[in-house]
Amino acid sequence: xxxxxxxxxxxxxxxxxAHVTIVEEGGAIIEVTTExxxxxxxxxxxxxxxxxxxxAHSHAFHRALRHRTHGDGGDFWRWRExxxxxxxxxxxxxxxxxxxxxxxxxxxxxxxxxAEFHYVHHDVDGDLYRDPNAMGHALVDAAHQAGIRIVLxxxxxxxxxxxxxxxGVPRRFGDGDAERWAERVDLLRRFYREDxxxxxxxxxxxxxxxxxxxxxxxxxxxxxxxxxxxxxxxxQTAENEAALAATGRSPTQLLHEAGGLGPGTAxxxxxxxxxxxxxxxxxxxxxxxxxxxxxxxxxDGLGPFIELATAGATLAVGTDQQVSMDLFAEARGIEHHxxxxxxxxxxxxxxxxxxxxxxxxxxxxxxxxxxxxxxAPCDLAVVDPGAPTLAGWSPSDGIAGIVFGGSAYAVxxxxxxxxxxxxxxxxxxxxxxxxxxDRAVRAVLA
Amino acid sequence: xxxxxxxxxxxxxxxxxAHVTIVEEGGAIIEVTTExxxxxxxxxxxxxxxxxxxxAHSHAFHRALRHRTHGDGGDFWRWRExxxxxxxxxxxxxxxxxxxxxxxxxxxxxxxxxAEFHYVHHDVDGDLYRDPNAMGHALVDAAHQAGIRIVLxxxxxxxxxxxxxxxGVPRRFGDGDAERWAERVDLLRRFYREDxxxxxxxxxxxxxxxxxxxxxxxxxxxxxxxxxxxxxxxxQTAENEAALAATGRSPTQLLHEAGGLGPGTAxxxxxxxxxxxxxxxxxxxxxxxxxxxxxxxxxDGLGPFIELATAGATLAVGTDQQVSMDLFAEARGIEHHxxxxxxxxxxxxxxxxxxxxxxxxxxxxxxxxxxxxxxAPCDLAVVDPGAPTLAGWSPSDGIAGIVFGGSAYAVxxxxxxxxxxxxxxxxxxxxxxxxxxDRAVRAVLA
Numbered sequence: 001x002x003x004x005x006x007x008x009x010x011x012x013x014x015x016x017x018a019h020v021t022i023v024e025e026g027g028a029i030i031e032v033t034t035e036x037x038x039x040x041x042x043x044x045x046x047x048x049x050x051x052x053x054x055x056a057h058s059h060a061f062h063r064a065l066r067h068r069t070h071g072d073g074g075d076f077w078r079w080r081e082x083x084x085x086x087x088x089x090x091x092x093x094x095x096x097x098x099x100x101x102x103x104x105x106x107x108x109x110x111x112x113x114x115a116e117f118h119y120v121h122h123d124v125d126g127d128l129y130r131d132p133n134a135m136g137h138a139l140v141d142a143a144h145q146a147g148i149r150i151v152l153x154x155x156x157x158x159x160x161x162x163x164x165x166x167x168g169v170p171r172r173f174g175d176g177d178a179e180r181w182a183e184r185v186d187l188l189r190r191f192y193r194e195d196x197x198x199x200x201x202x203x204x205x206x207x208x209x210x211x212x213x214x215x216x217x218x219x220x221x222x223x224x225x226x227x228x229x230x231x232x233x234x235x236q237t238a239e240n241e242a243a244l245a246a247t248g249r250s251p252t253q254l255l256h257e258a259g260g261l262g263p264g265t266a267x268x269x270x271x272x273x274x275x276x277x278x279x280x281x282x283x284x285x286x287x288x289x290x291x292x293x294x295x296x297x298x299x300d301g302l303g304p305f306i307e308l309a310t311a312g313a314t315l316a317v318g319t320d321q322q323v324s325m326d327l328f329a330e331a332r333g334i335e336h337h338x339x340x341x342x343x344x345x346x347x348x349x350x351x352x353x354x355x356x357x358x359x360x361x362x363x364x365x366x367x368x369x370x371x372x373x374x375x376a377p378c379d380l381a382v383v384d385p386g387a388p389t390l391a392g393w394s395p396s397d398g399i400a401g402i403v404f405g406g407s408a409y410a411v412x413x414x415x416x417x418x419x420x421x422x423x424x425x426x427x428x429x430x431x432x433x434x435x436x437x438d439r440a441v442r443a444v445l446a
Numbered sequence: 447x448x449x450x451x452x453x454x455x456x457x458x459x460x461x462x463x464a465h466v467t468i469v470e471e472g473g474a475i476i477e478v479t480t481e482x483x484x485x486x487x488x489x490x491x492x493x494x495x496x497x498x499x500x501x502a503h504s505h506a507f508h509r510a511l512r513h514r515t516h517g518d519g520g521d522f523w524r525w526r527e528x529x530x531x532x533x534x535x536x537x538x539x540x541x542x543x544x545x546x547x548x549x550x551x552x553x554x555x556x557x558x559x560x561a562e563f564h565y566v567h568h569d570v571d572g573d574l575y576r577d578p579n580a581m582g583h584a585l586v587d588a589a590h591q592a593g594i595r596i597v598l599x600x601x602x603x604x605x606x607x608x609x610x611x612x613x614g615v616p617r618r619f620g621d622g623d624a625e626r627w628a629e630r631v632d633l634l635r636r637f638y639r640e641d642x643x644x645x646x647x648x649x650x651x652x653x654x655x656x657x658x659x660x661x662x663x664x665x666x667x668x669x670x671x672x673x674x675x676x677x678x679x680x681x682q683t684a685e686n687e688a689a690l691a692a693t694g695r696s697p698t699q700l701l702h703e704a705g706g707l708g709p710g711t712a713x714x715x716x717x718x719x720x721x722x723x724x725x726x727x728x729x730x731x732x733x734x735x736x737x738x739x740x741x742x743x744x745x746d747g748l749g750p751f752i753e754l755a756t757a758g759a760t761l762a763v764g765t766d767q768q769v770s771m772d773l774f775a776e777a778r779g780i781e782h783h784x785x786x787x788x789x790x791x792x793x794x795x796x797x798x799x800x801x802x803x804x805x806x807x808x809x810x811x812x813x814x815x816x817x818x819x820x821x822a823p824c825d826l827a828v829v830d831p832g833a834p835t836l837a838g839w840s841p842s843d844g845i846a847g848i849v850f851g852g853s854a855y856a857v858x859x860x861x862x863x864x865x866x867x868x869x870x871x872x873x874x875x876x877x878x879x880x881x882x883x884d885r886a887v888r889a890v891l892a
Contacts, residue, residue, distance in 0.1 A: 014517065067839045067847035071460065074792030074846075105834070237789070299785035323850070325835075339745035340786070343683070346520030388551070388880045389771075392887025393513045400520075401513035404769070409855055434834045441838030 001025045002418055004380070005042040006049035008395040010402070011372055014351045016048060016395045024378035027196065027417035032372060043420070045382045047412055048395050048402055050354070051371045052112025052379030053327045054361025057230070057268050057289045057318025059117055060099040060139065061090055064441045066323055079298065086444060088169040090120050092134040094444050099142030101436035102322065104427050107148050109325055109408035110381030112416045114148055115318070115365040117230060117268070119155040119173045119205055121184070126171030132184050133191075140198055147421035147429065148197075149379070151365040153230045154188060155203040156181040156218045158210050162246035173205070178217035189225060196417065199367060203230040207254040208239055212247075215258040228264055228366035230289075231255065234277070235269035235300050252277035261286055266316065266364040271295060271303040278304055282311020287364035290356070291320035292333025302341040305334050306348060315348075315356040316364035328406035331357040335403075350400035382413035447471045448864055450826070451488040452495035454841040456848070457818055460797045462494060462841045470824035473642065473863030478818055489866070491828045491859055494841050494848055496800070497817045498558025498825030498862065499773045500807025503676070503714050503735045503764025505563055506545040506585065507536055510887045512769055525744065532890060534615040536566050538580040540890050545588030547882035548768065550873050553594050555771055555854035556827030558862045560594060561764070561811040563676060563714070565601040565619045565651055567630070572617030578630050579637075586644055593867035593875065594643075595825070597811040599676045600634060601649040602627040602664045604656050608692035619651070624660035628667045635671065642863065645813060649676040653700040654685055658693075661704040674710055674812035676735075677701065680723070681715035681746050698723035707732055712762065712810040717741060717749040724750055728757020733810035736802070737766035738779025748787040751780050752794060761794075761802040762810035774852040777803040781849075796846035828859035 002024050009020035011032070021038050023031035064086045069079040090098075099116075106114055116139050123129055131137065136152055143150035157173035158181075160166050166174045175181035185202065192198040202222040204210040210218065222229040234240055234251050243251050252273065255261060261284035268289040270281065281288070288308050295303065298321075309315055317330035324330075331353045338347040362369030370376040383402055385395055387410035393401035414422035421428050430436060448470050455466035457478070467484055469477035510532045515525040536544075545562075552560055562585050569575055577583065582598055589596035603619035604627075606612050612620045621627035631648065638644040648668040650656040656664065668675035680686055680697045689697050698719065701707060707730035714735040716727065727734070734754050741749065744767075755761055763776035770776075777799045784793040808815030816822040829848055831841055833856035839847035860868035867874045876882060 064838060067836070067843065067851050070792065070796055070846040070850055071844065074796075076791050079791060296782040296786055297791070299788065299790045301789050302786055336742040337786075340742055340748055340783075342745065343747050344745045345522050345525060345743070346516065350516055350520075386880065388883075390513070391880045391883040392510060392891075397513065398517065400516040404516055405513050434832065434837045437834075437837035445838075 003039040003042040004045055004415065005038045006045045007047060009049040009372055010354060010399055012351065014349060014398045014400065016399060020049065022372060022378065022380070024418035027378055029372065029374055029376050029378045032374060045380070045413055047382040047384045049372065050110070050381045050383065050402070051358040051369060052381050052414065052416065053110045053357050054316065054365060054369060055106060055111045055114045055319050055327060056266065056316035056361040056364040057117055057291055057320050058114050059321060060102045061086060061095060061120065061444070062321040063102045063437065064098065064444045065321065076298065084169045087120050087172065088124060089444055092129065092138040094440070095135060096138035096142050098440040098444055099139050100145045101433060101440045103142050103146035103148055104430050104433045105325055105437055107146050107414055107422055107427060108411065108425070108433060109327065110411040110414055111327060112148055112379035112381065112414060113151065113362065113365060113367055113369065114143065115151040115153050115201065115230070117153045117155055117203060119157045121175065122172045124172065126174060133188050136188055140192065144197065145429065147416055149367065149416065150197065151199045151201045151228065151367065152188065153201040153203045153228070154185045155205050156210050156214065157205040158214055161208055162242050178214035182217065182221045189227070201228040201230060201366060206232040206239065207243055207251045212254060212258055215254070215260060219258050219260040222264065228266060228364070229260060230266045230268060231260065233267035233270050234272045237272050240272055250274060250277055252280055256280055264366065268318065269295060269300060269303065270308060271300045273304055278307050278311050282308055282313045286313050287316055287360070288313045289316045289318045289364055290330065290334050291318045292330055292337050293324040294320035295337070297321070297323045302337045306338050309348070309352070314360050314363050315352070316361040317356050326408040327357045328403070328408065332404055350398065350403045353403045354399050378415060378418040380415040381411055383410045384412045449485040449488040450491055450861065451484045452491045453493060455495040455818055456800060456845055458797065460795060460844045460846065462845060466495070468818060468824065468826070470864035473824055475818065475820055475822050475824045478820060491826070493828040493830045493858055495818070496556070496827045496829065496848070497804040497815060498827050498860065499556045499803050500762065500811060500815060501552060501557045501560045501765050501773060502712065502762035502807040502810040503563055503737055503766050504560050505767060506548045507532060507541060507566065507890070508767035509548045509883065510544065510890045511767065522744065530615045533566050533618065534570060535890055538575065538584040540886070541581060542584035542588050544886035544890055545585050546591045547879060547886045549588050549592035549594055550876050550879045551771055551883055553592050553860055553868055553873060554857065554871070554879060555773065556857040556860055557773060558594055558825035558827065558860060559597065559808065559811060559813055559815065560589065561597040561599050561647065561676070563599045563601055563649055565603045567621065568618045570618065572612070572620060579634050582634055586638065590643065591875065593862055595813065595862065596643065597645045597647045597674065597813065598634065599647040599649045599674070600631045601651050602656050602660065603651040604660055607654055608688055624663035628663065647674040647676060647812060652678045652685065653689055653697045658700060658704055661700070661706060665704050665706040668710065674712060674810070675706060676712045676714060677706065679713035679716050680718045683718050686718055696720060696723055698726055702726055710812065714764065715741060715746060715749065716754060717746045719750055724753045724757050728754055728759045732759050733762055733806070734759045735762045735764045735810055736776065736780050737764045738776055738783050739770040740766035741783070743767070743769045748783045752784050755794070755798070760806050760809050761798070762807040763802050772854040773803045774849065774854065778850050796844065796849045799849045800845050824861060824864040826861040827857055829856045830858045
């Protein structure tokens, strides 16, 4: 049992609350008090305490692409060629090294849960590793090492496009059919059933790469096992056009017909939607994972985030391709993209944006994180109000300053399952996180 | 005479050059060598050396607004009400305190020249201070204290709108007519004539707030004295609509008719332009100051930056309302905004974006900065390649990493006029820059 005393804490809403005592036992919060004496042995968190941040969409290995896709014109094909080159070089060892470093880096930024959208399953010829989940285990081991929770979103990826087989590096992504995908995932699900730091999730890469019947199988498997289901949806107009040409339907319609819309579903990006798609997604109560820095970097466009939220969807955020590693930037990116699109300020409340990076993300990835509340996992992130970007702001001014001025650089302490894994900006296990990322990236590129 | 040895330097183009010796005398660069021995007494700059960054559009006092305009709906009017409240509380003393802290903060981020777009000229009743330039001198003194160069862009601001007088706080902005504005500016111009760290520039706040004849007077005064001329242009569609309704012309047309288009002109924002405006601005070879973080925060929209550059304009960047203080973010913001608008990657070359933050800005503000070259002022900013955002990248990979992964946090050393004003992340005069900003903001808001 540990008691933490937060100088300030965000308990929801636009305000911050002073002097909050958070008591944990067995990794869960058993008491939250805002009055009365602080236990004399309480661990003092001298900053603004937030629920641990949830990174609802990550491809850890994309970290190796950062800054390497802008040369030679830097178009989408340059990006894709680099991505496939890196994907072609991964193996369980170098992936574990890279992901350990990347996840430790995430911990330093306040992230306590990562949803890893994992599709590099097989060897370079597309054949099974001896352990068919060698790559998935590498990712889970990495999260264990880094001290954060992982939702391994194991991704079904069966074809190169509506009318194209998997060829070249993408053969690594494919299980042949959805049944074999499910069998492999079932091994993971059973193996990690008792591990409170791991959850196995499901995904279809996209409606482009998973045919309708297989999509139905994935969705059915997720539903019958109570697992979250993720999918890239309408990130670029080309996907919409291809779906329409091949099937006469929008990606959202295809997903709907496969039974894939519901509160356990997270659609990633959801950039280019017709009003009917927005209404359908909102009515189903899906989660929408916005990744604004990626959507800017890849030139995807500005998604209809406020329309989705108003229609009933829950917003979450992800670092996606790791072009940045800062969920504060992703959360305010939702607001900035909507402001740029709608040409007005004040679209989302600051509290709604803070929720996207915390409890909204938790809903999207199917974990128990419910904020700083009794019964929730004791996952916390502490922001230093003395950070340069916050000079002149006070916690008594409310959560807006954290949302618009917080940053990865302002996080000092991180608690996962009641244990402090980052203290005063230092990771409890690795004192060389940046050097580790550097080495791991070079090892993959070598 | 000081010799600096740069581990790496950006001399233009997409590549970085190793082992560059930069020799300065009297504040100017007199030699740049990439071969031969390094002088044994050279000061070693262990990072990537860039020309000093130029902040081509700043309102220092807006720093006090940061994080205070998002509550209560956070719409544009909330922003404007807060801005005017702050503007109403400024006096020469608290402005000097605030600007000193803000400019010292800029120095820490690699900025060596700030163009301060200055319009709070008079006392709270709109009357002259005993020294009619008390507020302008406060800003120049602040830059001196902070050790950076200032281009004081003294701004003419005569009415509240096309058909509205100045009322309330904005009376502080007005000189009554353009002749009196010019007389006041002339005092500044003559006073600072011999100061190599100061340049006096001119501005009209906008075509909305300066009538055509007065605009002509301002433009003529700037031209006859070889001074830069700045103006906010078509930041929001409302300005275009108001201009069209009142005059039948676009803001760009009005500026053209006043003789205000030329290579000495910098138009700020230029967000909403018709193709004819773009062609006219490009043909005239104007400078365009993009302020992407402000344009996102205020919901202005996505400007046609690549079209302007292609038509012949030179791009620069500014921190504007100080919602962020990071010219690396502003420079890549040009690319991100164009990607989001055009839905494709690789719009500007990394070198063009680096130029916008350095030599492009210098052209826009009329200083001599021409990059790391003989005859240019010895203004330098050093980026640490070991920064977290750059892990996995090497200087030999080229400037793209600096543009897309550089940040205010990665700047270690700054040289202005040959003297080091920031060393290992510390300001040479102030060891408490963040606390100073904090205090100064609170003093203004108190």
